[in-house]
Amino acid sequence: MQYDVIIVGSGPAGSSTALHLAHLNPRLAERTLVIERDKHPRHKLCGGGCVPEVEVILSRLGLDYREVPHVDVDWAWLTFRGRGFPLRFNRDFAFRVVRRNEFDGWLADQVRRRGIEIKEETRVTKLERTDEGVAVHTTRGVFHGRVVVGADGTSGMVRRLVPEGDHPAPLARLVELVTPADPPHVRSTVKDDDAILDFTYMPEGVQGYVWSFPTKIAGLRMRNWGVYDSRTVPRKSVGSLRPVAADWMEKAGYRLDDYHLEGHPIRLFEPRARFAAPNVVLAGDAAGVDATFGEGISPALAYGELAARAIGDAFERNDFSFGSYGKSVLASPVGRSLSRRTHAARLLNRMSNPFVQKLIWWRMAPVARWYITKVLFNWGPQVKPLPALHIRPEAVPTGAEKAAEAIPAPHARPAAVRSERD
Numbered sequence: 118m119q120y121d122v123i124i125v126g127s128g129p130a131g132s133s134t135a136l137h138l139a140h141l142n143p144r145l146a147e148r149t150l151v152i153e154r155d156k157h158p159r160h161k162l163c164g165g166g167c168v169p170e171v172e173v174i175l176s177r178l179g180l181d182y183r184e185v186p187h188v189d190v191d192w193a194w195l196t197f198r199g200r201g202f203p204l205r206f207n208r209d210f211a212f213r214v215v216r217r218n219e220f221d222g223w224l225a226d227q228v229r230r231r232g233i234e235i236k237e238e239t240r241v242t243k244l245e246r247t248d249e250g251v252a253v254h255t256t257r258g259v260f261h262g263r264v265v266v267g268a269d270g271t272s273g274m275v276r277r278l279v280p281e282g283d284h285p286a287p288l289a290r291l292v293e294l295v296t297p298a299d300p301p302h303v304r305s306t307v308k309d310d311d312a313i314l315d316f317t318y319m320p321e322g323v324q325g326y327v328w329s330f331p332t333k334i335a336g337l338r339m340r341n342w343g344v345y346d347s348r349t350v351p352r353k354s355v356g357s358l359r360p361v362a363a364d365w366m367e368k369a370g371y372r373l374d375d376y377h378l379e380g381h382p383i384r385l386f387e388p389r390a391r392f393a394a395p396n397v398v399l400a401g402d403a404a405g406v407d408a409t410f411g412e413g414i415s416p417a418l419a420y421g422e423l424a425a426r427a428i429g430d431a432f433e434r435n436d437f438s439f440g441s442y443g444k445s446v447l448a449s450p451v452g453r454s455l456s457r458r459t460h461a462a463r464l465l466n467r468m469s470n471p472f473v474q475k476l477i478w479w480r481m482a483p484v485a486r487w488y489i490t491k492v493l494f495n496w497g498p499q500v501k502p503l504p505a506l507h508i509r510p511e512a513v514p515t516g517a518e519k520a521a522e523a524i525p526a527p528h529a530r531p532a533a534v535r536s537e538r539d
């Protein structure tokens with residue numbers, strides 16, 4: 118089957134690409150196919166922490182993700198050896214936590230509502246360049262696309278069509294588990310709605326932090342724990358992350374062996390890496406996300422818009438080289454923010470000395486808080502509004518166009534969630 122656009126993967130990057138295509142270019146969306154290995158709602162290892170930019174991107178598409186079950190984190194504590202400071206990205210709460218099976222399933226529903234087909238339980242097994250674009254071989258047959266979007270995550274196959282270049286993006290490693298909100302036998306010492314990001318293990322070789330987020334599963338209050346090791350600078354590594362997780366859990370009153378620890382890598386943003394090749398565009402983890410905190414949901418959504426715009430341009434100009442996609446990523450608000458975070462991660466990870474860490478997290482709270490909330494993140498206010506839906510007058514509205522017309526006009530963020538920056 119021949120399509121204009123084939124999007125591989127229906128996580129936030131793939132669904133956002135499809136949603137932005139439906140908004141910016143309904144006629145292309147009509148000839149778009151999304152291929153997904155799993156079936157929604159599918160398991161996805163992730164803390165589910167959503168910064169305000171998630172809402173910025175989705176509300177421009179007329180979507181309110183508060184429809185998805187969530188917990189609003191009251192304060193996020195950034196700590197080192199038991200001391201630190203609280204931080205909020207919003208005026209009323211720190212950030213929002215979703216379960217990814219629910220969030221991604223909801224996003225996929227929004228894609229389907231706009232008339233775009235998602236072929237689930239269909240795994241891409243091989244990709245081949247052809248004269249017309251790319252042949253996508255799957256467990257359910259071969260599909261041909263003029264353009265293929267690699268939104269298939271860190272270990273995705275589409276990336277193989279994009280030459281690595283001299284500056285491949287590094288891979289961070291993460292492990293994660295979920296427990297009841299309180300440890301067995303005792304009441305938790307962490308306030309129910311607070312999150313902790315603790316840099317205590319930096320001197321031992323973890324280039325990042327351990328976390329504890331509140332979360333909700335089937336209405337039950339739980340906690341999500343994990344270790345983020347960015348490996349952005351060459352220095353002594355901690356080896357396995359399991360003992361780190363075990364120590365972190367033990368301090369909080371849990372025994373790691375009672376729970377199921379899972380791990381997954383994420384690809385980090387490297388400004389000099391390659392983001393596209395002829396007929397191929399990368400988005401989300403396949404392209405590279407936040408190196409400082411491993412925050413990838415909002416960047417994945419933002420890549421979706423960049424990819425959709427680049428695809429629209431390619432069809433308009435009949436030029437499928439995608440030679441300027443990398444530049445447009447780097448020049449975008451999210452690209453500039455991710456570049457800053459890559460530099461910040463390298464700097465922070467070179468300063469693993471306990472004395473310096475104490476200085477940052479104990480003594481420099483106002484500066485560190487400002488730097489994180491205003492310099493590293495804070496790209497949402499620079500995002501330009503989406504154009505109103507454009508339907509060509511000569512075109513007879515199709516299913517996809519009718520569905521797209523039903524999308525409310527881009528609107529301001531709901532008043533209930535004000536940002537500190539407003």
Ligand SMILES: Cc1cc2nc3c(=O)[nH]c(=O)nc-3n(C[C@H](O)[C@H](O)[C@H](O)COP(=O)(O)OP(=O)(O)OC[C@H]3O[C@@H](n4cnc5c(N)ncnc54)[C@H](O)[C@@H]3O)c2cc1C
Nearest residue numbers: 126128129130154163164165166241269270401402413414
């Ligand atoms: C442990 C952990 C904790 C994290 N915590 C946070 C957090 O709190 N906040 C945050 O913002 N980010 C977090 N992240 C990062 C975030 O999860 C990712 O950046 C985000 O999921 C990227 O979205 P994506 O759409 O690019 O990729 P994914 O969400 O990985 O989606 C890729 C999709 O492609 C599909 N796919 C893959 N291969 C194929 C194939 N061959 N054929 C067909 N389909 C395929 C997959 O099934 C999947 O649905 C965390 C990551 C990890 C590992």
